[in-house]
Amino acid sequence: MNILLLNTHLKYITMIAIVVQTCCTGLSAQVPELTFMPHWLPQAQFAGYYVAEAKGYYKHEGLSVRIVHPTASSTQSPTLKLATGEVDMISLFLVSALSERARGVELVNIAQVSQHSGLLFVTKKNSQINSLEQLEGKKIGIWKSGFDEIPKALINSRNIKVNWTPILSSVNMFTLGGIDAMTVMWYNEYDQIINAGYNPDELTTFFFSDYDYDIPEDGLYCLNETIQKRPVDLRKFVNASMKGWEYAREHPEEAIDIVLGVMKKAHVATNYAHQKWMLTKVLQLMETEEPQQKGVLNKALFEKAQQALLIENRIQNPVRYSDFYKPVRVHK
C-alpha cells in the first residue's frame, strides 16, 4: 500500500471523525444544562420545581435541569454555590438575596415566586403573651442560618427588647420550653409544632403580614452574568417552573407524592400530612390579586424589604429595583 493512499485514507478518517465529533457536539449543545439549588432541603416549599421536572416540563422546554439541595449541616450557603458558579440558579428569600447582593454577590431576581410573608411568631397560650409588646425580655427562637432580618426589623421597629436565641432547625426548643416564642414559617415550623402535639388553640400567633411586614419571600435568582449569557434558558426555566406550580395547584395529591418521592430519595424525614399542609400554604402565599402579578416582584414591597435591611444595618447601600429585578419572563 503506498503512502499516498494511506494519507488519503487518513484524510478521510480524520474528516469523518471531525464530522462525527461536530455532530455530537452540536447535538449536546442543543440541550443546555441548568443546575438549580433550592435554598433548603427538599420539601413542598419547592414542589413546583419537582413537579416541573417530574412532568417533563423542563425537558419539553429543551432544558436539562439538575436540582441539587443544600445539606442540613452544610455551612456552604446556596449563594456561595451560586457565586462560585457551582450552580446556575438558586431560590432565595428576598431579604436574604438583598443581603447577599449588599455583600457583593452579583445576583439578580429573575422571578418572585412567593408574593406574601409566611412569617409569624408563635407563643404558647399559657405563657400569657398576647401582644408583640409582651415579648419584651423573652427568648425568641430565630433561625441561625439566616432569614432573621425581617423578624428583627419588626421587633426593632416597635422598640421591643428581646432575647434572640439562634436555632438550627427543630422546634424542640420551643416545645420543650427552652424558649418563650419562636419565629416560624406558616407553612413549615408552625405545622411541626402542631404535629408535636400542640393544638392551634393552645398557641398564639403573630403573623407579620398583620403588622405591615408582608414581605414576599421565595424568589429565583442567578448571577447577573448568567442572565446576560443565557436569558433564553432562564426564561424557559422560569416558564416551566411556573407551569409546574400551576400543575401542583391543580393536582395537589400528585404533587405531594412527587415531593415525598424526592424527599425519600434525599433521606429527609417527613410525612404526607406535613407536606400537604406546606404545599397548601405555599400556594396560598403565591396568590396574587391580579394574574399578571404572578412572578413579579412588587416594587413597593421590594423597597419595604430594603428599608428594613437598611434600618437593621444589614446593608449600607440600597440597590436599584431595576438592577435587582430582571424578570426573564415575558408577561402578556
Added chain:
Amino acid sequence: MIIMVPMFNKSLSSRIVFYVLSLCVVLFLISLMVFYASSKQQLEEMTYQYAEEVTQKTVLQTEQFLSPVVKLAEQAGWLCKQMLNQPDSITMLTLKMAANNPEIKGMAVAFEPSFYSQKGYYFSPYTYRQDDRLITMQLGSENYEYFYIDWYQIPMHTGSAYWSEPYYDTGGGDALMTTYSLPLYRGAAAEGKPFAIVKIDVALDWLTENVSSLKILETGYATVLSGNGIFVTHPNEALIMNQSIFSYASELNNAELREIGRSMQRKKSGFVSSTLKGVERMIYFTRLPSSDWTIAVIFPKSEIYLPLRSITLILVVVLLVGLALLSIIISRIVKQQLNPLGKFAAAVHIIAEGNFNVALPGIKTNDEMKGLHDAFESMQHKLDHYIRSLTETTSLKEKIESELRIAREIQMSMIPKTFPPFPSRKEIDQFAVLIPAREVGGDLYDYYINENKLYFIIGDVSGKGIPSSLLMAVTRSLFRSISQYLTDAAAIMSGLNSMLAQNNDSNMFVTLFLGILDLETGNMSYCNAGHNPPLITTDTTRFFPVIPNLPLGIMDGFEFKKQEMQLNDNTRFLLYTDGITEAENVQQQLYGDERLLQFVEGTTFESPQALIEALLEDVQLHVDGAEQSDDMTMLALLFKGVQQKYEKSIKLKNEIEQIALLQDFIEVTGEELGLESSLVMKLNLALEEAVSNVILYAYPRLPDKEIIVSVTLKTNDLIFTVTDTGVPFDPTLNENPDIHLPATERPVGGLGIFLIRQIMNEVTYSRIHDINVFTMKKRL
C-alpha cells in the same frame, strides 16, 4: 332441630325427644351466654392486665438500659468537674468511658464557646465507636456549631437533662440513635448557667428489636413514640421517624388519635380505645420514667375474644355432638318405653272390630304401662260381657218392638179408619185421627150406626203404653157390646163403668165421652165420664155444656147423668183428648183450651177432615218439634140435618081405564113434592107406558089382577116401582124402535120403553119371587 321438625307431628316419642332437646338447647344457650359474658369480661381484664404487664416489662427493660446511661453521664459530669483544669484529661475521660462502656456509641463533653482560651472557640472532646474502633475528635467546628444543636441547646436553656428526639446516625449507617445530654453546673446545685454538656449517644436498635418482638394477641403490636410523638419504632417502617402520631392522625383524618397522642404526652399511662383504619383497637401506653418517651401496645379489641371464640366453637361442637347422642339415646329409650302403646293401639283397633279376645302386649314392668295393660284387660272382659248382654237385650228389645208394632196394628185396626164412614148417610159427615205418643196408645174413639142412631165415643185411658192400650181395647169392646143391648147413654156409661171398675187392681181409669145421635130426629143424648168437654159450633163456637161425672173404672155403681140436646142443621162437634190441649212446646207451654177454641172459631168448617188437619198443623206449629208426650185424638162431626122422606103407592086393576087413577096419583105426588108441571107430564107419560106394558103384556086380559105403583123420594132421586104378578115380562129387552118407520109399521109396544128411557135416568127390571119389579129412577 331442623331434623326434628318434620317428625314433630309424627309420634309421641318424637315429640318428647323434641321437647327434651329443645329444653336442652335453651339451657345450653343460656349457660353459653352466661359463660360468654363472664368470660368476655374476664378476658378483657386479663388482656388489659397482660398488655399492661408486657408494656411495663418493656419499660423496665428499657429503663435497665437507659438508667445506666444516665448514671454514666452523671459519673462523667462529676469526674469532669474534678479535672476541670485539665482539658486534656477530659478528652481522655471520654475515651476511657467509651472504652469501658461498650453499650454506648459515643460520648462527648461539650463546653460553652471559648471555655478554655487555649482550646479555642469550640472545645468538645468526643469519642465514638466505629467498627469496634474508638475515635476521639473535637465535635465542634465551623461546620458543626454544636451550640445550636438540640442535644446541647435544649439542656443548656432548660437547665435539665434531655433525651434527644431519635435521629439517624449519619456517620455510622442508618442506626437509630438518641442522645442523653446532662448540663454541668459549676456548683453542686443546678444554679446559674451550665458551662458544659455531657453527651452520651446510644443506639436504639436494642429498643427497636425489643419492642418489635412484642406481640399482643394476633396482630397487636408495640410502638415507641418520642416526646414529640414521633414513631421511634413501629411495624410499619414508613412511619418511623417520618410521622408523629399527630401527623399520622392528620393523615388519617382521625381527631381521636390526635387526642390519644396528647394524652400520651400528658399522662403517665392509660388505656384508651380508638377506631384505627376501620378497626376498633385498644391502646395501652405508659411513659418512660427517665425520658418523655412513650411505649404503647395496640391491639384490635376483637382479638381479645378470639380465644373465647374458639372455646365457644368447641363448646358448640361438643354440644351438637352431645345433642345428637342425646337425641338418639332419648329417642331409643322413649321408643322402647312407649313401644307397648303402639301395640295397645293395634289391639284396640282389633277390639273395635269386635274381637275382644285379642292378646295384649306383655308388660313386665310394674308402672303406668302395667296399669294401662290391666285397664285394657279389664276393659276387654267388661266389653265382652257388656256386648253379650247388649246383644241379648237388643234381640229382646227387637222382639218387644216387633210385638208392639203388631199390637199397634191391632189397636189401630180396632178404630174405624174409613172416611167418610157412612157415605150413604147424608145427615152426617165425620173424620177422626188417633196419633199415639208411643207405639201403642191409651186414647180411643169409635162410632157406629144402629137403627138410625149414631153411637160415638172418644176416650182417654189413664197412663200410657201397653197397659193403657189394653184397657183401651177392653173399653172399646165393652162399648160395642154394651151398646148393642142398651140404648140409654147413662145406662151404657154405667155398664162400662161397672165392667171396668170390677177387678181394676191396677187402679186405672178411663175418661170417656159418649154421644148417641138420632139421625132421624136430630136428638142427641150424651154422657160424659170425666172427659174434656167437646167443642160445638153452631152460630158460635163454645165448649159443650157437660156434667163431668166421674171417669170410668173409679167407682163401681156411680150414677152417671146423661144430657140431651136437639141439634140444628149444620151443627159441628169437635171431640178431642187432652193430648191436644196439653201439647207442650220446648218451653213447656201448653196448647191450651183457649187457643183450641180460638183456632176452631177462626176456621171455616169446610169438612171435619179439613178441620182436623188444620188443627193438627196448628198444634204442630205450637209444639215446634218438641217430643209428643201424650196421645193425640180428635173426632170431628158435622150434622147436616134430618133427611126428608116421601113414600106413596097406589093399587091399580088390570084395566086400561085405571090409567086415569094413575094420572091423578102422579099429579098429587108432583104437587106434594112441588115438582114442575112439565116434569109431572113427562112422569105421567112414562108411568102410563110402564103400566100399559103390564096391562098389555104381563096380564093379558086378566082384569082382576092388580098392579102396584109406588113412588119413593130418596134424597134427590124419585124412584118409581111398578110391580105385578103377571107373566114374566122384561120391557127393557125391547130394542129401541125405529122411529123413522111410519107408526103403522112399528112393532107393538116398542115405542113405550123408548119413551120411558128418554124421560127417566135409570130403568131396571127384576123378577123377584114371581113378581115383576120394574124400577124407574128420575134424578131431580
